[in-house]
Amino acid sequence: MSNLKPDELSKINYMPPEEDWMSVSVQMRKGMYCHGASENSLKTVGFPNPRKWSSAEADWKLPDNWQEIVLKGMAERLEKYRSFHIFMDICVRCGACADKCHFFLGTGDPKNMPVLRAELLRSVYRREFTTAGKILGKIAGARELTEDVLKEWWYYFFQCTECRRCSVFCPYGIDTAEITMIARELLNLLGLNIEWIAGPVANCYMKGNHLGLEPHTITSSVEFLLDEIEEITGIKIEPTFNRKGAEILFVTPSGDLFADPGTYTCMGYLMLFHELGLDYTWSTYASEGGNFGSFTSNEMGKRLNSKIYAEAKRLGVKWILGGECGHMWRVLNQYMDTWNGPADFLQVPVSPITGTVFENAASTKMVHISEFTADLLKHNKLEIDPSRNDHYKVTFHDSCNPSRGMGLLEEPRYIINKVCNNFFEMPENTIREKTFCCGSGSGLNASENMELRLRGGFPRANAVKHVKNKYDVNMLACICAIDRAALTTLMDYWVPGVKVIGVTELLANALKMKGENDRDTDLRGEPLSGAEDGDAKEDSEDV
Amino acid sequence: MKILLPFLGVMGIVIVAFVGVEMLNLQYLFGVMIPYTAFIIFVVGVVLRILKWGRSAVPFCIPTTSGQQKSFSWIKRNRFDNPSNNLEVIVRMALEVLLFRSLFSNTSTALKEDEGRLIHQSSKWLWLGGLAFHWSFLIVLVRHLRLFLDPIPSALSLVEGMDGLMQLGVPVLYWTGLILLISATYLFFRRVVIPQVSYFSLPNDHFPLLLILFIATTGMIMRYILKVDIISVKAFTVGLFSLKPTITHDLGLIFYIHLFLVSVLLAYFPFSKLMHAAGVFLSPTRNMPNNSRRIRHINPWNYPVKVHTYEEYEDDFRDKMKTVGLPLEKE
Numbered sequence: 001m002s003n004l005k006p007d008e009l010s011k012i013n014y015m016p017p018e019e020d021w022m023s024v025s026v027q028m029r030k031g032m033y034c035h036g037a038s039e040n041s042l043k044t045v046g047f048p049n050p051r052k053w054s055s056a057e058a059d060w061k062l063p064d065n066w067q068e069i070v071l072k073g074m075a076e077r078l079e080k081y082r083s084f085h086i087f088m089d090i091c092v093r094c095g096a097c098a099d100k101c102h103f104f105l106g107t108g109d110p111k112n113m114p115v116l117r118a119e120l121l122r123s124v125y126r127r128e129f130t131t132a133g134k135i136l137g138k139i140a141g142a143r144e145l146t147e148d149v150l151k152e153w154w155y156y157f158f159q160c161t162e163c164r165r166c167s168v169f170c171p172y173g174i175d176t177a178e179i180t181m182i183a184r185e186l187l188n189l190l191g192l193n194i195e196w197i198a199g200p201v202a203n204c205y206m207k208g209n210h211l212g213l214e215p216h217t218i219t220s221s222v223e224f225l226l227d228e229i230e231e232i233t234g235i236k237i238e239p240t241f242n243r244k245g246a247e248i249l250f251v252t253p254s255g256d257l258f259a260d261p262g263t264y265t266c267m268g269y270l271m272l273f274h275e276l277g278l279d280y281t282w283s284t285y286a287s288e289g290g291n292f293g294s295f296t297s298n299e300m301g302k303r304l305n306s307k308i309y310a311e312a313k314r315l316g317v318k319w320i321l322g323g324e325c326g327h328m329w330r331v332l333n334q335y336m337d338t339w340n341g342p343a344d345f346l347q348v349p350v351s352p353i354t355g356t357v358f359e360n361a362a363s364t365k366m367v368h369i370s371e372f373t374a375d376l377l378k379h380n381k382l383e384i385d386p387s388r389n390d391h392y393k394v395t396f397h398d399s400c401n402p403s404r405g406m407g408l409l410e411e412p413r414y415i416i417n418k419v420c421n422n423f424f425e426m427p428e429n430t431i432r433e434k435t436f437c438c439g440s441g442s443g444l445n446a447s448e449n450m451e452l453r454l455r456g457g458f459p460r461a462n463a464v465k466h467v468k469n470k471y472d473v474n475m476l477a478c479i480c481a482i483d484r485a486a487l488t489t490l491m492d493y494w495v496p497g498v499k500v501i502g503v504t505e506l507l508a509n510a511l512k513m514k515g516e517n518d519r520d521t522d523l524r525g526e527p528l529s530g531a532e533d534g535d536a537k538e539d540s541e542d543v
Numbered sequence: 544m545k546i547l548l549p550f551l552g553v554m555g556i557v558i559v560a561f562v563g564v565e566m567l568n569l570q571y572l573f574g575v576m577i578p579y580t581a582f583i584i585f586v587v588g589v590v591l592r593i594l595k596w597g598r599s600a601v602p603f604c605i606p607t608t609s610g611q612q613k614s615f616s617w618i619k620r621n622r623f624d625n626p627s628n629n630l631e632v633i634v635r636m637a638l639e640v641l642l643f644r645s646l647f648s649n650t651s652t653a654l655k656e657d658e659g660r661l662i663h664q665s666s667k668w669l670w671l672g673g674l675a676f677h678w679s680f681l682i683v684l685v686r687h688l689r690l691f692l693d694p695i696p697s698a699l700s701l702v703e704g705m706d707g708l709m710q711l712g713v714p715v716l717y718w719t720g721l722i723l724l725i726s727a728t729y730l731f732f733r734r735v736v737i738p739q740v741s742y743f744s745l746p747n748d749h750f751p752l753l754l755i756l757f758i759a760t761t762g763m764i765m766r767y768i769l770k771v772d773i774i775s776v777k778a779f780t781v782g783l784f785s786l787k788p789t790i791t792h793d794l795g796l797i798f799y800i801h802l803f804l805v806s807v808l809l810a811y812f813p814f815s816k817l818m819h820a821a822g823v824f825l826s827p828t829r830n831m832p833n834n835s836r837r838i839r840h841i842n843p844w845n846y847p848v849k850v851h852t853y854e855e856y857e858d859d860f861r862d863k864m865k866t867v868g869l870p871l872e873k874e
Contacts, residue, residue, distance in 0.1 A: 010659035016742035020545075046849070080844055082599035083827045089596075090822035093748050095740040096645070096669060099652045105661060116743045132747075132814050139548060141745040167607045171645045171673075172819060173828035175607060205851050206859070215860050216867040242870050284869065285856050298602075299848055306850045314853055334605050337839045360614050364836040371614055378617060405605075407612030407625040407833055414618070429650050429663035433609040433624070459652075462661045 006494055009454060014099075016110040022123065022143050026152040028055065031451030032107075033155055034444065037198035042191055044202035045300065049191030055154065060147075066190055067145055071128055073186045078129065083178045088125045090172050091118060097166035097176070102437045103159050106455030111156050114166035114176040120152055121183055154192050157183040159452060161441035162295075162327075163400035168433050180442075185297045193296055197443035200292040204304050209254035209288035215241075218284045221257040225267050232525070234517035237274040239282060242315070246281035247352060249312045252323025252369075253290040255481035256502075262484045264523045265324055265502030272373070272504065275382070275513045276353055280321065286311035289328035290481065294335070295443040302339040305331060308366075309340045319349035320366040324502050326441065326480030329368060330405035337364045354379040368402075370411040370479055373507060377418045383512040388519070388528050389420035392475040394506070395467045396425070397460065397487065398435035399480035409433075412479050412503050419510040424471040430463035440486035453486065454493055461494030468495055476500050546735065549750035553757050553804075560803035565796055573799050574779070575788040581806035588813025589821060596825050602842040604835035607828040626832045636830055640823060643677075646670035672733070676726035679719040680755070682706060683762075686717065690777050691784040714766060724759045727752060751817055754808050761801040771795045 017024075033055060042050035053061045063069065078085045097114040099105065104112040111117060119141070126133030126142035133142030143149065162177035187193065200210035207214055213221065219241055230236050240246065250273070256266040273280055286307040294301035312320055322332060337343065346365035349358040356375045358367045376382050396416055402408040409432050416423050430436050439456025467473040476487055476498050484500050491498040509522045521527055563569040610621025626632045638644040651666035685702055689695045707715035731752045734744045765771045775792035782788050812818070824830065857864065857872055864871055 007659055010654075011656060012654055014654070014739070016738055021742065079599050080602060082596060082601045082825060083605065085596055085599040086822050086825050086827075089592075090816065090819040090826075092816050092819050093740075093743055093745065094646075094669060094673070095737070095743070096649050098739050098743070100650075105652060105654075110739065110742055113739065113743065119743065130814070139746050141747055164607055167828055168609050169645055169649055171639065171643055172823045173607055173639075173645070173826040175605070175828045178605070178828075208856065214863055215869055216863045219867050219869070244870065284860075284864070285853050303848045303850055306848070307853075310850070310853060332836070333833075334603055334835055337835060338603055338842050338845070341839050356615075359837065360612065361836045363839045366836070374618075375615065378615070404607055404609070407608035407610060407621070408614075409611045410618045411614065427663065429665075433607075434650075459661055462659075466660075 004451070009451075010458065012106065012108040012455075012458075014108045021110065021116060021119075022138065025148040026155050028151070028155055029451075030056075032449060033158060033452070034194035034196050034446045034449050037191065037193035037195050041195060041198035041202040042193070045205050045303070047191060047193070047198070047296070047300075048189055051191060053191070060151070060192070062147070062150075062190055066150070069189050070145060070150070070186050073189050074125065074128070077182050077185065081178070081182065083175065084182050086172075087118065087174045087179055088122050088129075091115065091122070091174055093119075094171065096169045096171065097174075100166045100169050101160075101176075102163070102165070102439055102459045103161075103452070103456045106439070106458040107452075111152070112159060114170075114174075117156055117160060117176055118174070118179045120149070120156055121179060124149060150187075150190075150192075153183055154187055157187065158194055158444065159456075161400070161437045161439065161444055161456065163437035163441060164404040165400070165434070165437065168404060181294075181298075184295065188296050194443065194446070196446035197292050197295045200443070201296060201300060201304065204288050204292065207287075208283075208285045208307060210290055210292055211254045211258055213254055213257065213287065215284035218254075218257065218282075218287055222266075222270070222282070225257075225263060225270060228523075229267050229271060232517075232519060232521060232523060233271070233513055235271075235274065235513055235515060237270050239270060239273070240280075241282045241284055243281040244315050246279055246315060247318050248278060248280035249286070249308075249315060249317040249320045250280050250282055250323070251286055251289045251308055251320060253325040253328060253481035254288050255290070255485060256323060259485065261488065261500055261505070261524075262481050262502065264505040264508075265481075265484065267523050268502065268504035268506075268508030269323060269369070271508045271511060271513060272382075275511060276376070278352065281315065281317070283311045283315065289322055289325045289332075291328060291331045292443050294327065294331050298335075301331060301335065305336055306340045308336070309343055312343070312365075313345050318347045319361075320346070321349075321369060321372060322366055323369050324479040324481065324504060326399035326401040326482055328401075328481075329408070330401035332364060332366055333406040336366070351375055353381050368408060368411070369504060370408060370415060373504070374411040374414045377415060382507075384419055384507075384510045385512050386419050386421050386510050388510050388522065389506055390422070391522075391526070391528065392420060392501070392506070393422040393424065393471055393473045394420050394475045394477050394501075395464060395471075395473045396423070396431070396503075397438070397464075397476055397478040397483060398431055398433075399478055399483050400435060400437050400441060402479060403433055403435050408479075412477075415503050415507060416477060419507045422471075424467050424473055426463040426467050430459070436460040436463065438480075438483050438486040438490060440490075441482055445482055445486050450489075454490065457486065457490040458494065460487070461490050464491065464498055465495045468498055474498055477503055477506060479503050545744060545746050546749050548746050549753050552750055553753045556754075556804055556807050557757065557800055560800040561796065563803075564799040570790050570794075570799070573803055574790050574794070575783070577806045578783065578802060579788075581809040585809040585812055588810075589818070592813050592818055593821055593825075596822065600843050601827050601831075602844065603827075604831050604833070604840040605827050606831045606833045608833050612833060627834050627837075628832050632830060632832050636824065639829060643670055643674050646673060669733075672726050672729045675722050676730055679722040679726060682719040683717075683723055683759075686719070690780040693777075693781050714770075716767075720759065720763055720766070724756070724763065727756045727759060731756060747815060751808070751811065751815060754804060754811070758801065758804045758808065761797055761804060765795070765797050765801060769795065769797050771798050 167175035203212035293304035610624030
């Protein structure tokens with residue numbers, strides 16, 4: 001577990017075991033998996049087979065016809081998803097993906113090689129849906145769907161963060177994220193989700209956000225941040241909630257409202273929008289950009305996502321601005337318009353400050369905060385003092401989803417380069433589309449699976465450590481709420497001394513607001529650069 | 544076992560051809576009926592498989608974006624790794640299919656255990672081996688057309704001329720035959736030698752490689768060692784191709800073995816991973832443009848879902864909303 005010291009945890013054996021992988025049953029190790037979904041969470045959203053069960057016990061209390069349910073589900077999905085159908089058939093097991101998964105690199109468990117993770121499902125597919133598999137069985141790589149196999153699915157498909165790194169390297173673009181999503185849908189048919197996902201889904205459905213913040217809690221959370229901002233800048237900001245007729249609806253992950261360092265990023269949004277005099281509003285109903293539903297089933301993803309357009313319509317806004325979040329943007333980029341569009345009641349987004357038309361969002365009508373901000377900086381609409389970030393030596397973590405599910409690579413870098421003076425890239429094989437996952441995405445950022453998270457985050461941390469040693473980097477920037485939470489834990493363990501920051505927080509540090517006090521601290525209350533004692537404080541914390 | 548079974552399988556195929564032709568004199572069966580049947584299985588099988596894939600929906604636009612998206616005019620985008628229209632998709636696919644671009648950027652990762660450090664380095668061996676294998680196989684196939692066509696198109700002669708540039712005695716040594724043999728051997732050995740690759744390899748990964756190795760070997764034997772009578776072979780294959788099959792000459796045992804191995808490969812193709820050749824074109828992560836924020840993608844089976852409406856939400860929280868002064872639809 002996390003009792004292990006980093007130098008012990010980083011001893012990883014990549015040699016596969018002797019026995020054939022098909023013939024060994026799954027060994028579920030504590031610290032490597034999450035608690036099973038609770039009955040209540042599943043009931044709230046009407047998921048099938050809610051019941052009391054524990055993954056740690058032998059009897060998972062499956063319904064009698066569970067095999068039938070799974071195989072029927074598989075057959076349906078083979079018709080509904082060409083990706084699934086093709087990816088079951090065309091893998092040649094060349095192995096290009098084998099050493100690309102952060103969970104394989106962190107655990108050495110061969111079933112975390114993307115090829116083998118997919119084979120867990122493919123072997124059953126062959127047995128049930130191909131002639132060769134039916135006749136030749138194991139020789140054709142086929143095996144029966146037993147309870148052991150099902151448990152193995154559960155264990156390993158909740159050891160995949162759907163980060164898509166393997167897909168970049170696959171000559172056929174086989175995307176394990178697609179396979180994991182389908183596998184989780186199948187498990188979901190039997191009520192076999194994890195609580196860290198099912199709980200937020202139920203919360204989001206009933207209350208509008210994963211954390212289950214009720215309307216009055218949201219406003220009071222924001223008020224708390226406003227007080228902080230006033231203390232630092234002397235400026236009193238008054239945002240609105242659920243206001244009809246605003247020009248823009250702002251949606252961000254609820255994690256930004258909740259815990260450090262996400263809250264600092266949230267303060268950044270508030271300061272930026274205030275400085276611009278933006279006519280925007282928050283919604284307490286659509287108070288979540290993230291979508292844990294997409295970690296359960298396509299249908300649940302759609303059900304949760306529907307709130308964003310519905311609220312934009314009700315409030316009569318012109319377009320939607322989205323905050324810093326990872327999978328929220330994969331969902332928005334690849335699914336939202338298809339699920340819940342057409343958003344014909346909205347207008348093609350135009351920046352009210354620069355007049356830029358966001359043609360690339362002409363249909364979804366939703367713009368990423370990094371696009372919005374980069375455009376402002378390009379047009380010199382903000383007064384920036386990058387030296388206010390001089391106490392930071394910054395590197396940037398490309399979140400998996402915006403990079404590999406959207407292609408948002410340059411916009412955040414453009415912002416960082418404008419708002420701070422010390423920016424250092426991690427090695428090229430670990431950034432942009434080759435970026436490594438934080439190890440906690442797709443709903444795996446629980447605490448009971450801490451060893452898995454630390455192991456999965458090892459390749460990311462390793463690259464950060466490289467730039468820390470080389471350039472003395474002390475700040476890891478990102479544009480994802482789960483990153484902000486997960487990377488903080490990860491850095492504390494693997495690379496102590498490196499903190500985590502949202503790009504909009506960096507911006508807000510450097511932003512010279514009209515009528516502000518002489519700022520002597522950053523948003524975290526740390527003395528601004530130049531102040532020698534500031535550096536000393538950082539250092540003393542590192543020891 | 545994973546290797547032995549496919550090896551015995553391929554040996555079995557050779558033995559069947561040997562027994563059939565040499566002992567039972569089933570020249571017509573092995574020379575005509577089986578090749579025709581195999582060819583029909585191949586064509587029908589491939590078409591059916593593609594149709595089956597084609598019937599599966601593409602509900603979402605899910606390209607893997609391996610480069611900068613199209614956003615502002617002043618941000619340099621990556622057209623071919625993150626295509627924004629169909630033309631760019633075609634280029635992406637062409638680069639993938641013809642040059643194996645994804646494999647070109649492959650890396651290998653090693654752990655420096657004493658320092659607890661991962662090192663990610665460029666690794667091009669699989670790319671090189673795969674590319675050499677597929678291209679040489681293609682050119683060998685194209686060269687075989689001379690056996691089926693009369694007169695031989697000049698373009699074909701050009702290919703042969705290029706291929707035989709290394710004039711080493713008679714008959715001319717074709718580069719591609721040799722490269723095919725070497726690259727297939729490499730691909731086979733990496734499956735056996737690299738522990739991880741060996742671990743996840745299946746019998747049906749070894750079988751086609753061994754089959755192709757045997758085909759290449761018997762082809763080379765025929766050409767360079769046993770020297771089959773090429774005139775007779777051509778007369779026979781032209782007959783096959785023009786649907787007037789006759790067996791009048793003694794074609795030699797090695798020829799029948801070669802032909803039977805090829806027939807098995809053809810018949811095996813549609814039921815195996817070899818279908819990656821066709822499937823790669825249908826892969827949604829590669830063959831779609833990343834434009835779903837600009838142009839709406841339609842899901843053919845989209846259906847309405849149960850949502851928690853704003854009205855229900857307000858009913859649930861009206862009092863709390865009222866306390867903090869949030870606007871309400873109904874007081």
